[in-house]
Amino acid sequence: MAIETGIRELKANLSSYLRRVKAGETLIITEYGKPIGRITPITADADERLELLLQAGRAKWNRQTFPAYTPTIQTKGEATLSDLLIEDRE
Numbered sequence: 001m002a003i004e005t006g007i008r009e010l011k012a013n014l015s016s017y018l019r020r021v022k023a024g025e026t027l028i029i030t031e032y033g034k035p036i037g038r039i040t041p042i043t044a045d046a047d048e049r050l051e052l053l054l055q056a057g058r059a060k061w062n063r064q065t066f067p068a069y070t071p072t073i074q075t076k077g078e079a080t081l082s083d084l085l086i087e088d089r090e
Contacts, residue, residue: 004027026039
């Protein structure tokens, strides 16, 4: 849900608006009726969201990490991949 407010109103009631943002609402700031900015609640990063899912029992993870995958590109013949890309673009 988004709330709209002008600059003067925002300055006069900043604490009240910040409480609403903290509760999850988005605040659109207007100047002469035109939107000029937005204040949104900070969302949790991926690690925090994952931890919340684990604690809620909505996900399971044994904390094992996977090794990074490095794809190997093989070309036929002596040409490099760069040579093949350049040839394809011409």
